[in-house]
Amino acid sequence: MTAAAIRDHFPLLNTCVYLANNSTGAVPKGAERVLADYWKSLSTWRDSVWDGWHEGLDEYTAGLADFIGAPPGSVAVDANLSAFLARIASCFDYRAPRNRVVITDLEFPTVPFIWNAFRRYGAEVLVSGTGGPHLDEDALLRSIDERTLLVSVPHASFSSGATVDLERLVKHAHSVGALVVVDAFQSVGVMPLDVTALDVDFVLGGSHKWMCGVGTAFLYVRPDLLPGLEPAATGWQAGDRALTFQPSTGYAGDARRFTGGTPFPLTALVSRVGLDLLRGVGIEAIRAHSLACTDRIIERAGAAGLRVVSPAEPHRRGGVVCLDLPESVKYRLAERDMICSWRTYLRIGPHVYNTLDEIDAFMDALEDVTR
Template sequence: MTGKSLSALRAEFPLLQTCTYLNSNSTGAFPRGMEAVLQRYSRTLQEWRDEVWEGWWADWHAYADAVARFIGGPPGSVVTDGNLTTLMGRLATCFDFQGERRRVVMTSLEFPTVPFLWSGFGRYGAEPVVVPSEGGRVNEEQLCAAIDERTRVVSLCHASFATGALIDLTPVVRRAHAVGAQVVVDAYQSVGAVPIDVQALGVDFLLGGAHKWMCGSVESAFLYIRPELLPSLRPAATGWMAAENPLTFEPARDWAPSARRLASGTPAVLPSQLSQVGLDLLNAAGIQTIREHSLRCTARVMARADEAGLPVVTPRADAQRGGVVTMRFAGDAQVARRLVAGGFVCSYRGGLRVAPHFYNTLDEVDRFMDQLVAEARKEAA
C-alpha cells in the first residue's frame, strides 16, 4: 500500500478537515461511510417490520467473523457486545477460583476496569497478583516469574493505555500454558494499530473494541475465544442470544457451539454495522502498512520531543511500543488542554498522549509538535 493510497483513505475521515487530530488512542476518527449506515437504520425503524431481524442477524454475525479474520481467528471465534468490561465480566464467570489455582496475574499498566473487575471476583475466590511496571513498561521475564501452578488466569494488556508500552505475548503465553493457566489479553490499545494473529500467538482469549484504532462505533467491543476452549465455557451471566437456537424462542437447553455462547440478550446490531465501515478501511490500508506508518509517525514524535527536552515515557524500541507516545513534564495537563482548545487534539491520562494513525501525515505530526513545544515552553516560562 503506497502513501498515495493512504492519502486517498484519509479523505474518508471528515474530522481531519476541521482540526489536527492525533487522538486515536482515545477515540478514532469516524469515517464518512457511517452516515449512510445511520440513514439506513433510521429508515428501517420508520418502516419497521420484524423481518428486519433476518438481515440484522446476518450483519451481526458477519461483523464478528470479519473481526475474527482481521486478528487471524476462524469464523465463529468472536462475539461482540457493548463494551469490553461486559464481555470480560461474562468470561470471568466461566472460571473456577476454588482450590489452590485461584490467582489472577496482571500488571500495573492495566486499564482501570481490569483490576477493578478481578478484585470483584475476589468474593468467589479470585486472588489478584499485580506485577509492577518499571520505566513505563513491564519486564516479560518478571511477569513470567509471577506465573505458577497457583495461577488460574493471566490478564494483561497487549499495549498500555498510559504509556503505549507493548508486551511480547509469546513468552507469557508459553509460560502460562506450561503451568496450566489461561491468558486473557486486553488488546483495545493495539488492535487496528499493531498486527495481531491470535492463532500464531496461541492466546486463549483476546478482547478489543472498535472505537479507537479500528475507527468504529463507541458501543462495540469483541471477545475472541480459542476454538478448542469453547465446549468447556459455561458462563453464568448470560442471556437468550447465548443459547444454541435462540430464534426458536423455546427454552434454552444448551449454549451455542460458537463464541456466541458468550453473548447476552438482544444484540446491539447498529454498532456492528457502523464498525464494519472502519474495519473495511483498515483492510484496504493493510495492517502491516498501518504499523509501518505508525512507527514512522511515533518515531517523529519522540525525536521532536527529544529536541525540545520533553521527557518521553514510551519505550523507544519498535517492538516495545504500540501507537501511542506519552510525555510527562511540568504543566503537561494544562498544555494538553490548551492544545485541544486550539484544535490540536490529543488526550491526557497521567501524561500527554499523542496517537497518530494511518490517516495522519508526517506534516501533521510536525505541525502538532510545533504547537506542543511552543505551549510547553510557554508553560515553563
C-alpha cells in the same frame, strides 16, 4: 487502498489535526449512510429488518475474525469489554491451590475492578509491576507458576503505550497450565495481532479507538476451549436455540455463548465501515506508518527536551507516544485545533490517516505552548 487514500474517508480530519486515536478514533463518512438506513428502518418499522441486521452483525463478526487471524465461530460481538471480561471470569472455579489471577499495574481500570470482584469466589489476585510506565516482563513471568489459573494482561498499556511480548508470555503461561486473557483494546487496529499464531486463549478488543468504529466490543476464544466454558450472566443470545425463540437446552456451540441479550445492531453496522477500510490497507502497512509517525514524535520531543514516557524501541511501543506533561497542555493545544488526550501523561496517537506534516505541525505547536 493506500494509507494516503484512506484519509479522504474521514471528515474529522478537515476540522483539526486529530491525534487522539488511542482515545477515540475518527469515524469514516460511510457511516452516514448506515445511520440514514437505520433511521429509515425505524421510521418504517417491520420486524423483518432484524434479518438484515443479524446478517450485518454476522458479517462484521466474520470481518473481525479475519482481521485478527481467528477461525470462524471463535469471535463474538457485544456491548463492551467489561461484560465480556466478567463472563470469562465467571467460567472458572477459584478453589485453591490453582486460584491465582495474575494481572499487571498497567491495566485499564475495568480489569482490576472485575478481577478483584471475584475475590469473593476465592480468586487470589496478584499484581505484577514496577509502579512505573513500563512492565518488568521477567518479574511478570516469575509470578506465573502452578498456582496460576489465569494471566490477564494488556497488549499495549493505555497509559504509556508499552507493549507486552505476548508470544513469550503465552508460552510460559501454558507451560505451567495457566490460560492467558489479553486486553487488546489499545493495540488492535494499529498493531499486528494473529491470535492463532500466538495460541492465545482469550483476546478482548473494541471498535472505538484504532478500529475507526463506535461503541462495540469483541471477544476471541480459542476454539478448543469453548466446549468447556459455561459463562454466567449472559442472555438468550448465548443459547443453542436463540433465533428459534424456543427455550435453549444449552450454550451455543461457538463464541456466541459469551453474548448477552437482544443485540443493539447499529454500532456494529457503523463499525463495519471502518473495519473494511482498515482491512483494505492491511495491518502491516498500518503498523509501518504508525511507527514512522511515532518515531517522528519521539525525535521531535527529544530535540525539544520533553520527557518521553513510552518505550523508544519500536517493538516495545504500541501506537501512542506519551510525554510527561500536565493536562493543561492538552487544552492549550486544543485551542489551536491540535487534538490529543491525557491520562496521567500527554498521549499522542497518530493513525494511518495522519501525515508526517501533521505530526510536525502538532510538535511545532507543542514546543510553542511548553516554552
